[in-house]
Amino acid sequence: MKLFLSTDFEGTSGIVAWEQIIEGQAEYAQGRVLLTNEVNAVIAGAQEAGADEFVVNDAHSFMRNLHPQDLLGNATLISGRHKPLYMMEGLDSSFDGALFVSYHGSIGAERAILSHTYNPRAIWEVRLNGEIVGESGINALVAAHYGVPIILVSGDEVTARELASQCRLQASARGSQPRCAEYSDHAPALL
Amino acid sequence: MQNIQTMRPPSFERPVSLEVTFLVADMADMACWVRNVERLATRTIAIRDENLLDLYRSFVAVILLTRALVDTH
Numbered sequence: 100m101k102l103f104l105s106t107d108f109e110g111t112s113g114i115v116a117w118e119q120i121i122e123g124q125a126e127y128a129q130g131r132v133l134l135t136n137e138v139n140a141v142i143a144g145a146q147e148a149g150a151d152e153f154v155v156n157d158a159h160s161f162m163r164n165l166h167p168q169d170l171l172g173n174a175t176l177i178s179g180r181h182k183p184l185y186m187m188e189g190l191d192s193s194f195d196g197a198l199f200v201s202y203h204g205s206i207g208a209e210r211a212i213l214s215h216t217y218n219p220r221a222i223w224e225v226r227l228n229g230e231i232v233g234e235s236g237i238n239a240l241v242a243a244h245y246g247v248p249i250i251l252v253s254g255d256e257v258t259a260r261e262l263a264s265q266c267r268l269q270a271s272a273r274g275s276q277p278r279c280a281e282y283s284d285h286a287p288a289l290l
Numbered sequence: 291m292q293n294i295q296t297m298r299p300p301s302f303e304r305p306v307s308l309e310v311t312f313l314v315a316d317m318a319d320m321a322c323w324v325r326n327v328e329r330l331a332t333r334t335i336a337i338r339d340e341n342l343l344d345l346y347r348s349f350v351a352v353i354l355l356t357r358a359l360v361d362t363h
Binding site for chain 1: 294297298299300301302303306307308309311313317333341345346347350353354357359360
């Protein structure tokens with residue numbers, strides 16, 4: 100079973116501040132540890148379920164947050180920002196499933212962690228067929244093109260809810276409410 | 291994972307329309323440099339396509355272009 104992982108950062112368990120996810124900031128090293136552990140938890144779980152081939156596309160900011168030697172599953176890592184399919188680079192029709200790991204809700208979404216849509220310094224809002232959409236919904240366009248099901252979304256609860264609403268996914272979202280507002284820790288929501 | 295064989299890919303009503311509202315008008319100006327981008331309002335553009343991959347690629351081009359206005363490295 101061959102799986103594609105698009106990995107963001109903000110929706111990682113334990114991430115609560117921009118300083119943890121931006122290169123050069125004081126807490127970035129710690130954030131990297133949390134992200135790597137979360138990605139590996141997904142890979143390990145998928146391996147237990149029978150997956151044996153993994154492509155991980157680092158999809159956050161400059162897209163060099165993960166180190167290939169730290170990933171489980173003998174995963175192929177796609178690093179760097181200048182990619183034609185950006186957050187979905189590497190996906191094609193050969194994959195059995197796509198996984199959105201450490202994603203977050205759209206800019207302005209209530210109770211989303213560190214919310215933004217692609218570029219917080221440029222984009223105010225994105226609508227897909229008239230409805231406000233986040234990165235998960237936009238990126239789902241590529242999965243739809245290649246006919247690949249999105250089998251897992253991890254991140255804040257808003258992410259899963261937005262994606263399910265936006266593109267008629269058949270599964271239902273499960274997750275936990277964050278204890279506070281957008282700058283608190285949270286449990287991952289699974290689709 | 292146990293149900294992966296029964297899971298279906300996401301689907302969208304086509305043609306799909308992506309409307310992007312930027313923080314400032316300069317970004318919308320720049321976005322219109324990309325083919326198939328339509329200006330809707332001072333800060334808002336739209337990309338419409340039947341082909342979802344082409345639509346996403348146009349969106350990425352818009353993102354990377356407008357990053358040039360705000361990114362410092």
